[in-house]
Amino acid sequence: xxxxxxxxxxxxxxxxxxxxxxxxxxxxxxxxxxxxxxxxxxxxxxxxxxxxxxxxxxxxxxxxxxxxxxxxxxxxxxxxxxxxxxxxxxxxxxxxxxxxxxxxxxxxxxxxxxxxxxxxxxxxxxxxx
Amino acid sequence: xxxxxxxxxxxxxxxxxxxxxxxxxxxxxxxxxxxxxxxxxxxxxxxxxxxxxxxxxxxxxxxxxxxxxxxxxxxxxxxxxxxxxxxxxxxxxxxxxxxxxxxxxxxxxxxxxxxxxxxxxxxxxxxxxxxxxxxxxxxxxxxxxxxxxxxxxxxxxxxxxxxxxxxxxxxxxxxxxxxxxxxxxxxxxxxxxxxxxxxxxxxxxxxxxxxxxxxxxxxxxxxxxxxxxxxxxxxxxxxxxxxxxxxxxxxxxxxxxxxxxxxxxxxxxxxxxxxxxxxxxxxxxxxxxxxxxxxxxxxxxxxxxxxxxxxxxxxxxxxxxxxxxxxxxxxxxxxxxxxxxxxxxxxxxxxxxxxxxxxxxxxxxxxxxxxxx
Numbered sequence: 058x059x060x061x062x063x064x065x066x067x068x069x070x071x072x073x074x075x076x077x078x079x080x081x082x083x084x085x086x087x088x089x090x091x092x093x094x095x096x097x098x099x100x101x102x103x104x105x106x107x108x109x110x111x112x113x114x115x116x117x118x119x120x121x122x123x124x125x126x127x128x129x130x131x132x133x134x135x136x137x138x139x140x141x142x143x144x145x146x147x148x149x150x151x152x153x154x155x156x157x158x159x160x161x162x163x164x165x166x167x168x169x170x171x172x173x174x175x176x177x178x179x180x181x182x183x184x185x186x
Numbered sequence: 187x188x189x190x191x192x193x194x195x196x197x198x199x200x201x202x203x204x205x206x207x208x209x210x211x212x213x214x215x216x217x218x219x220x221x222x223x224x225x226x227x228x229x230x231x232x233x234x235x236x237x238x239x240x241x242x243x244x245x246x247x248x249x250x251x252x253x254x255x256x257x258x259x260x261x262x263x264x265x266x267x268x269x270x271x272x273x274x275x276x277x278x279x280x281x282x283x284x285x286x287x288x289x290x291x292x293x294x295x296x297x298x299x300x301x302x303x304x305x306x307x308x309x310x311x312x313x314x315x316x317x318x319x320x321x322x323x324x325x326x327x328x329x330x331x332x333x334x335x336x337x338x339x340x341x342x343x344x345x346x347x348x349x350x351x352x353x354x355x356x357x358x359x360x361x362x363x364x365x366x367x368x369x370x371x372x373x374x375x376x377x378x379x380x381x382x383x384x385x386x387x388x389x390x391x392x393x394x395x396x397x398x399x400x401x402x403x404x405x406x407x408x409x410x411x412x413x414x415x416x417x418x419x420x421x422x423x424x425x426x427x428x429x430x431x432x433x434x435x436x437x438x439x440x441x442x443x444x445x446x447x448x449x450x451x452x453x454x455x456x457x458x459x460x461x462x463x464x465x466x467x468x469x470x471x472x473x474x475x476x477x478x479x480x481x482x483x484x485x486x487x488x489x490x491x492x493x494x495x496x497x498x499x500x501x502x503x504x505x506x507x508x509x510x511x512x513x514x515x516x517x518x519x520x521x522x523x524x525x526x527x528x529x530x531x532x533x534x535x536x537x538x539x540x541x542x543x544x545x546x547x548x549x550x551x552x553x554x555x556x557x558x559x
Binding site for chain 2: 090092093095114116118121
């Protein structure tokens, strides 16, 4: 997946919105920050989440980290492959390391997120702080 | 927030693009590439750690050894020149102020290597000074003057042998575990000991802070063909955790006495006197009420420091450390549990978030240190 087609949150989630649903994952910057992800706790399928609510919990050797819902919606699928191979989030955060699929309930929220260019600028600001 | 302290190697870490993080008041490298890769380098090849954040306190004078023997729980009077020993440093109530390594350099010179603190070991230093009494010693806090490195892993001896020239021309191979000697490395004066915090063979190297950068770079360069990796505090923690070594602030602190933390072998009641003896004797006579155990966590999230441990809903203790063990590829934890639940095979629950995760009491350590494998 090309990060240029994705939208990003300030908490380093990415979302790719398709016609029927959206895929959500962790940005390359965030996976590198966490490093060595060894466990993924998914939400139950069918769970309704509000923007900013905890969606997935990741355990890395370094620390525990929460992934938040980038928009309001309902969880329709999770990447079960990660239960056996959580390191795929580190190896391929925009591809095989995707986390959940969700149905977006408020598409207008997507426009509040950053595109890749804005996200890269945001990361530069973060580094300076 | 107060400015973080920097070790002499700070700039090297930045150039190696280490992920830096505050630890005990220092800006320290947590990892350079990956904690798991660095961990496995230490177990299979070699790793080099900056441990200059550790503190050094020198005790010199006629009573150097007897004074130190009075401060700590372990017995030092039979130490020979160059011997290194581990010991808790207790308060009168038996709780622990620190745990440290004692280097007997010679009869009138003892070097204490203590845990890092944001004020260059002031807590230890002031405590030690306060108990000087009639002992004829001079106590100096040298924490900012020393640079410390650890080279750990099965290739350590082969890597370090040609670099180090020991006093009296003793080959480095003959330096045995828990022994130390002065020498030279790349023309710089060093104190080197066959010690470490990883459970592997290896060395710890003390030098003047101004020489530490050259020594670090020299070892990294010579270590290339031995597969050496610079290793951060992340791998330092996972390697020590697998072999069940205590981390001050996690397994032990001022509320935990050495008899309940599995450090009982370091408390020598046959000594005439030492700080904490009366309190620890009472604990011994009455029996401990809790004990440090290992936990195997077959599935679920990772238990972390201070999480509650329960049995049938009731609190029975807390997690001291927990992590994924890269060499064992399993999740383990250490916990301080009430005595009735410390039997091997006991099933307990760890409270993680709003869930209880199952765990089983297992033997410590999870992986035997190399000298006991």
